[in-house]
Amino acid sequence: MIQLGCSLLGSAIADDRSWEMDDYQAATARWCSGCGDHAVLAAVQRFLADLQLPPEETVFVSGIGCSSRFPHYINSYGFHGLHGRALPLATGIKLRRPELQVFVVMGDGDCCSIGAAHWIHTTRYNPNMVALMLDNGVYGLTKNQTSPTSPKGVRSNTQPKGAFLEGMNPIATTLGVENASFVAQTGDWVPDHIYAVLKAAYEHRGFSFVRILQRCPQYTDQLYLNAMRDSNTIELLVHPDGVDVPALKQIYKNEVYHDPADLVNAFRLAQLDDKIRLGVFYRNDDLPVYEEVRRVSPKTADEKIAILNAELDTYAL
Amino acid sequence: MASSSAAAPAAKKKKAKTPSPQNKSIIKVAEHTVEVVSDPGEGAQKCAQTFGRVSAKMGNGVWTVEIIPAEIQPPPRTPPSTSGNRVRIGTKPVTNWGDAAHLVVAFNEQVLLHRHRANALNDDCAVLIESMWEAHDDEDIRKEWAAAMEEMSGKRYRFIKVPMEEQCLTVVDNPRKGKNMFVLGMLANIYSRNLDLIREQIEVEFRKKSQAVIDANLALLDLGHAWAEANLDFTVDVPIEPPPVPMVVMNGNQAIAMGAVASGMELCAMYPITPATSASHHLSEIFENYGGIVHQAEDEIAAVGVAIGSSFAGKVAFTITSGPGLALKTEFIGLAVMTETPLVLVDVQRGGPSTGLPTKIEQSDLLAAIWGQPGDAPKVVMAPATMEECFLCMITARRIAEAFRCVVMVLSDANLATGVQPFPRPNVTRDWIAAPLDLSPVPDGQKPYDWDPKTGLSARIIPGRQNGMFRATGLSHDEDSKIAYSPDVHERGCEMRARKMAVFQQSLRPPKVYGVDHGDLLVVGWGSTIGAIEEAVDRAREEGLAVSSLHLRFLSPLEPGLKEIFNRFTKVMTVEVNYSDDPNAPYITDENRRRGQLAWLLRATTLVDVDCWTRVPGHPLRPGQIHEAIRAHMPKGA
Ligand SMILES: Cc1ncc(C[n+]2csc(CCOP(=O)(O)OP(=O)(O)O)c2C)c(N)n1
Numbered sequence: 001m002i003q004l005g006c007s008l009l010g011s012a013i014a015d016d017r018s019w020e021m022d023d024y025q026a027a028t029a030r031w032c033s034g035c036g037d038h039a040v041l042a043a044v045q046r047f048l049a050d051l052q053l054p055p056e057e058t059v060f061v062s063g064i065g066c067s068s069r070f071p072h073y074i075n076s077y078g079f080h081g082l083h084g085r086a087l088p089l090a091t092g093i094k095l096r097r098p099e100l101q102v103f104v105v106m107g108d109g110d111c112c113s114i115g116a117a118h119w120i121h122t123t124r125y126n127p128n129m130v131a132l133m134l135d136n137g138v139y140g141l142t143k144n145q146t147s148p149t150s151p152k153g154v155r156s157n158t159q160p161k162g163a164f165l166e167g168m169n170p171i172a173t174t175l176g177v178e179n180a181s182f183v184a185q186t187g188d189w190v191p192d193h194i195y196a197v198l199k200a201a202y203e204h205r206g207f208s209f210v211r212i213l214q215r216c217p218q219y220t221d222q223l224y225l226n227a228m229r230d231s232n233t234i235e236l237l238v239h240p241d242g243v244d245v246p247a248l249k250q251i252y253k254n255e256v257y258h259d260p261a262d263l264v265n266a267f268r269l270a271q272l273d274d275k276i277r278l279g280v281f282y283r284n285d286d287l288p289v290y291e292e293v294r295r296v297s298p299k300t301a302d303e304k305i306a307i308l309n310a311e312l313d314t315y316a317l
Numbered sequence: 318m319a320s321s322s323a324a325a326p327a328a329k330k331k332k333a334k335t336p337s338p339q340n341k342s343i344i345k346v347a348e349h350t351v352e353v354v355s356d357p358g359e360g361a362q363k364c365a366q367t368f369g370r371v372s373a374k375m376g377n378g379v380w381t382v383e384i385i386p387a388e389i390q391p392p393p394r395t396p397p398s399t400s401g402n403r404v405r406i407g408t409k410p411v412t413n414w415g416d417a418a419h420l421v422v423a424f425n426e427q428v429l430l431h432r433h434r435a436n437a438l439n440d441d442c443a444v445l446i447e448s449m450w451e452a453h454d455d456e457d458i459r460k461e462w463a464a465a466m467e468e469m470s471g472k473r474y475r476f477i478k479v480p481m482e483e484q485c486l487t488v489v490d491n492p493r494k495g496k497n498m499f500v501l502g503m504l505a506n507i508y509s510r511n512l513d514l515i516r517e518q519i520e521v522e523f524r525k526k527s528q529a530v531i532d533a534n535l536a537l538l539d540l541g542h543a544w545a546e547a548n549l550d551f552t553v554d555v556p557i558e559p560p561p562v563p564m565v566v567m568n569g570n571q572a573i574a575m576g577a578v579a580s581g582m583e584l585c586a587m588y589p590i591t592p593a594t595s596a597s598h599h600l601s602e603i604f605e606n607y608g609g610i611v612h613q614a615e616d617e618i619a620a621v622g623v624a625i626g627s628s629f630a631g632k633v634a635f636t637i638t639s640g641p642g643l644a645l646k647t648e649f650i651g652l653a654v655m656t657e658t659p660l661v662l663v664d665v666q667r668g669g670p671s672t673g674l675p676t677k678i679e680q681s682d683l684l685a686a687i688w689g690q691p692g693d694a695p696k697v698v699m700a701p702a703t704m705e706e707c708f709l710c711m712i713t714a715r716r717i718a719e720a721f722r723c724v725v726m727v728l729s730d731a732n733l734a735t736g737v738q739p740f741p742r743p744n745v746t747r748d749w750i751a752a753p754l755d756l757s758p759v760p761d762g763q764k765p766y767d768w769d770p771k772t773g774l775s776a777r778i779i780p781g782r783q784n785g786m787f788r789a790t791g792l793s794h795d796e797d798s799k800i801a802y803s804p805d806v807h808e809r810g811c812e813m814r815a816r817k818m819a820v821f822q823q824s825l826r827p828p829k830v831y832g833v834d835h836g837d838l839l840v841v842g843w844g845s846t847i848g849a850i851e852e853a854v855d856r857a858r859e860e861g862l863a864v865s866s867l868h869l870r871f872l873s874p875l876e877p878g879l880k881e882i883f884n885r886f887t888k889v890m891t892v893e894v895n896y897s898d899d900p901n902a903p904y905i906t907d908e909n910r911r912r913g914q915l916a917w918l919l920r921a922t923t924l925v926d927v928d929c930w931t932r933v934p935g936h937p938l939r940p941g942q943i944h945e946a947i948r949a950h951m952p953k954g955a
Pocket of ligand 1: 064065066067068083106107108109110111134136138139140141142147
């Protein structure tokens with residue numbers, strides 16, 4: 001194992017380290033047992049190990065919520081930020097250190113309520129990063145309040161007679177944003193699918209928005225119960241440019257061949273509420289990526305001084 | 318500015334009876350204050366700014382202040398539509414906008430009325446006013462003119478009617494665009510400004526326009542010059558003493574932008590807000606040449622979040638805003654404090670609360686800056702007092718932020734932001750500029766918050782460094798950045814974050830008293846008021862009053878030695894541009910009196926009974942006002 005330097009310093013430095021899944025484990029996860037977040041964490045760690053992402057070049061950024069504890073459990077760099085504000089932090093990291101691998105983990109309240117402005121605008125900036133929105137349809141950490149994605153009628157402590165409004169559709173909403181470049185949905189009870197979506201999201205060049213349907217055994221245990229019990233409620237979106245997990249075909253008979261380049265069809269599929277659709281709705285690798293659009297050639301201190309002196313000349317008396 | 322291409326540059330036909338220069342009286346003074354006012358769009362600002370810049374280039378001391386209407390297009394020919402500049406020039410350096418103007422050029426009588434009502438004009442001010450309104454075809458206008466003249470009749474203003482429109486029509490067809498160059502020509506004549514320098518300046522300012530436009534403007538300049546030469550019976554001589562060192566001239570926001578560049582920071586994340594925005598305009602034009610970018614975020618919250626993200630990743634960044642934006646950034650400031658992520662935040666203060674006075678100066682954000690974050694959030698708050706300090710403080714701020722892993726807030730204000738003043742050319746050095754990232758592996762055992770128990774200081778670890786992985790969190794955490802809610806860990810974290818500010822404070826020098834270091838009254842100020850305060854102190858001392866002043870650059874932590882300095886004076890009083898209750902107003906008692914913000918701070922810190930005199934007029938304080946306040950607040954028996 002060579003401990004000198006870091007691959008960021010240049011490919012000339014040999015790096016023969018390798019990492020097992022366990023190497024990506026930091027603190028032990030403290031979520032409730034049965035919480036869907038555990039499954040997502042395991043899938044993410046498996047993915048990191050398979051791709052051998054150097055931990056020091058990987059940054060997990062989160063907001064506040066149960067799901068936002070995520071970075072504490074991953075042995076990489078991490079920034080557990082503010083409720084709703086993970087995306088600006090991640091954008092800042094990416095803008096000045098584009099070589100880092102940035103992952104964002106948010107809850108549904110985090111992303112779709114308090115952080116909605118950043119969700120919309122980061123989609124539009126299209127930085128090259130993966131954003132996971134762990135959607136349990138409720139505010140977990142603050143103990144059972146209605147979330148923007150709570151389905152109508154679902155009871156909570158703030159809306160005890162049931163949610164007054166229809167829940168938001170985060171997939172359709174994201175698809176509607178200019179520059180949306182990767183929009184996918186997966187579920188915590190299908191780890192192979194999470195893994196495949198993660199991989200596609202990571203390989204996509206741009207902002208990959210992944211909604212992960214996530215069970216909260218504490219407050220919304222009914223939410224995805226049907227989906228888990230009755231495989232007929234699920235429809236897989238399959239395509240070579242999206243995901244296609246052969247192993248799942250045994251369980252899920254409904255599948256539709258959907259080309260993720262087809263935005264109109266993606267919209268149609270996102271809006272149908274007859275089934276839960278898992279897969280990549282949309283993917284466009286050709287959209288401008290913000291940190292590349294804003295890339296400027298770095299200058300040395302001496303160069304800066306020379307330009308600054310020339311600039312000061314224009315103010316000189 | 319003239320936009321017409323139908324210019325006839327050679328149209329200097331009206332060579333009237335030339336009063337030979339010998340017949341002109343020469344007013345020789347050490348300083349003179351001139352205002353140029355018009356409706357928005359008529360270019361009084363450009364005219365006055367060019368006059369100011371050229372005066373600075375010739376070696377006069379200069380201070381300019383913008384006079385800006387609150388709306389973009391207020392109804393023309395009304396007092397609220399007044400737009401322009403005051404320019405105070407002097408033989409010596411000029412540090413503030415002075416008291417009243419000695420000369421005003423007004424494009425109509427309504428904007429003149431605005432200045433009259435604002436007490437901005439000297440009792441015997443020379444008024445050069447566009448003559449076309451007096452006998453205008455429109456009866457209403459004639460009546461307005463007559464009423465305005467009536468209102469101003471109590472003063473001894475010396476009115477000189479100038480046929481600006483008529484004159485300009487000989488050169489351009491739309492004199493609304495172009496009068497300002499005519500006026501610039503007049504001013505050039507009155508103050509004997511170097512015409513070549515003015516021409517150069519016009520060519521620079523209109524470089525994006527066609528040659529025809531530039532020619533028309535130059536022709537108008539000459540026309541105004543010739544008109545003044547032929548028709549005015551006076552000139553003003555403010556002798557020039559060329560400064561001993563090379564100088565530059567710029568406004569405070571330009572200085573902040575240039576200082577940011579010189580500090581080596583490479584990211585400014587912002588959301589537009591007056592009066593901070595112009596700094597980012599300026600930066601947007603030049604930053605990429607230096608490898609930097611301006612990121613216009615979706616709101617102020619995102620802006621500061623992006624800056625913190627960049628700092629966390631190793632590249633210390635800054636955000637720039639004004640009061641309402643500062644309010645929005647509050648939560649993120651707390652996160653930066655808690656995670657000890659360096660951050661530079663510039664607040665170009667304006668009038669508040671709420672949307673307040675967007676374009677006007679106030680110093681009301683001091684306590685919000687220091688205490689505005691829920692939870693204890695120690696940080697450095699500093700305030701530049703001059704344009705030069707606007708430049709230098711950005712370099713200092715970046716270094717403090719990095720060395721102390723802390724938030725540094727820079728409180729500028731609308732007066733500095735838009736005012737123009739020459740200052741010695743900065744000598745840019747390498748050590749101003751942030752060092753390249755250190756991506757070497759983190760030594761075994763080094764923790765992300767390796768607090769030195771004595772100083773609270775710890776070395777920052779950034780992503781990319783092997784062996785250093787940690788999870789920054791806004792939750793209470795220990796040295797390993799592990800979430801920990803136990804009482805001792807939380808107290809220790811609070812203590813360490815506070816301790817390093819004390820260490821920082823110990824590195825500061827005690828402030829220098831302006832004037833004698835003991836006496837009857839000490840006036841304490843901060844920010845852009847320095848020039849006006851010191852001028853007032855000079856005047857009071859000439860009268861024999863034992864007054865001195867002290868100007869603070871660091872407000873949190875406060876500079877050392879204050880109590881000791883205060884004890885050498887019978888009375889201490891702050892002068893600030895923020896609200897305080899008049900102690901004699903109804904219901905006001907010593908207990909319920911709201912005080913100036915610095916006064917609160919000084920009282921709490923020194924236990925000295927610090928008084929205050931504050932105003933919130935929306936414009937800078939005048940030395941004359943402060944002088945009066947000093948007289949009124951001299952301790953009894955002094
Ligand atoms: C500014 C702010 N407002 C409110 C909160 C309280 N809060 C913490 S987490 C949370 C919602 C959590 O729900 P969600 O984002 O869906 O994540 P989950 O806990 O379900 O994973 C709220 C309201 C906060 N931390 N900060």
